[in-house]
Amino acid sequence: MFPVDLKSDTVTKPSEEMRKAMYAAEVGDDVYGEDPTVNRLEEMAAALTGMEAALFLPSGTMGNLVAVLTHCGRGDGAVLGADCHILNYEGGGLAALGSVVPLVADDSSGLISPEEVRRHCRPSNVHFAPARLLCLENTHNRRGGLALSPEAVRASAEEAHRLGLSVHIDGARIFNASTAWNCSVKKYAESVDSLQFCISKGLGAPVGSLLCASGSFIDAARHWRKRLGGGLRQSGILAAAGIYALEHNIDRLREDHENAELLAHLLSEGRVIDVEHNEKPTNMVYCGVPEGTCVDLHLRCAARGVLFNGVSENRFRLVTHLDVSREQVTQAAAIILEEAAAS
Ligand SMILES: Cc1ncc(COP(=O)(O)O)c(C=O)c1O
Incomplete structure (x- = not known):
């Protein structure tokens, strides 16, 4: 019965059945787009989120980074919560690798409110880094795993869109959010431009994340993934665990x-x-x-x-x-x- 590891949901180990699925996976070279298992996982992720396309990445950190780099150029501003994972726990990747300026917003309620989004969208002026992107986190880790409602996400996303920003959700645990609100993940995805979710947390796979967005966005994101060294070869072995997780571990x-x-x-x-x-x-x-x-x-x-x-x-x-x-x-x-x- 012991030890019991309550450190994180990242500590889950692949089950026997998941390992069998990994063993049996049909594989190819994914950098050539030839791994049928990765392709299937990406199609499943796109279907589950209702987005056009998806990209399999080694981690949530890389999923968020690739999303930010695809949305923003050098000197652009990304509106991020003071308590969010991207700002606090991802090694400053957006600044180190993308020269993206964090515009740090209040997310003490778990949400960056529409008013707070407005506050960070200053008028076009040579003195200001132009805000290009709003990043929300759902569930919100440092806010106790709080699940934001689809309506709350929509309200902030609509305000961001009205102001010309794109919107990304760090949905490392978006299936926990949709479970808590008893809704489909599509309800979150439909109001934003990109959404990253992890299969390596509560869903129980050993490795990986899926970045979901439009087809053209994913084409550009694939380029960033390769630049960052995230283009994997026979990664169907890992994707098979993800397919198993999505089929068995959401409910x-x-x-x-x-x-x-x-x-x-x-x-x-x-x-x-x-x-x-x-x-x-x-x-x-x-x-x-x-x-x-x-x-x-x-x-x-x-x-x-x-x-x-x-x-x-x-x-x-x-x-x-x-x-x-x-x-x-x-x-x-x-x-x-x-x-x-x-x-
Ligand atoms: C909210 C949130 N986003 C992103 C990540 C990053 O995921 P990874 O550990 O796969 O890089 C985590 C990891 O715990 C997380 O809690």
Whole structure:
């Protein structure tokens, strides 16, 4: 039953059935467009999002970077949330490789609101980097895995479009969002220009992301992927895991959300941990503890087989996924509470 790894949904390991699908994959050279399994995965991703085309990439980071580089040129501005993944955890790639200027917006609600989009679209003037792109994140990682509604995304995207910006969604966990809102991912995709989702998180594949957009955008994005060294050869081995994930692991995300809800409930009952709430939770639980106690709690729990990540001196994150059962969640909550009470 232990250890139970609640660090992230990226820690999932490919199941036996997924590995069999990988073993059996028909492959070719994808840089020539000749890998039938990659082509099939890209077609599936396009169909699921309702977009014209899709591109298979090694990671979400590369998916976002390729999207930004395709949307923006040197000196262009991208409106990004202060708490978003692209700005905080992707090595500054947009600036390092694209000379794109981050226009840092307030996303403390999880959304960059239409007003906030307007605020960053300053008039055309030689003093300002022209805003070209709005990036939204859904679900929003640092906002506790909050799922934005299709309507909220649409409102900000429409305002961005009205102001001449393109819109990209970092949808690393967009299927968690669509599960939480009980809607199709198409509902998000229809109001934006590009959307990246990861198969290597809650969907359980070992590697990969799909960038979905119009056919012409994906043609340009394919060029950027190659420039960045992301053109892979017989990557059908990896794409097969993605096909398996999309066919088998979307509907079960609901279980992860239920397990996270149980975890949040059990932890709040203990009254020693401050469990953060958001209006549309998914598979993450963020918790507050007294300043300076997070590292100690993390080490004590790890010693008892409950693994998680501290995000600051007084905040930690627990993530449920397909390798975590309801029983493990119950036991993990008990251990965390015992250790928190003892610290
Ligand atoms: C919201 C978000 N976007 C993008 C990424 C990047 O994905 P990858 O780790 O595949 O580069 C992550 C990774 O955790 C994420 O949480």
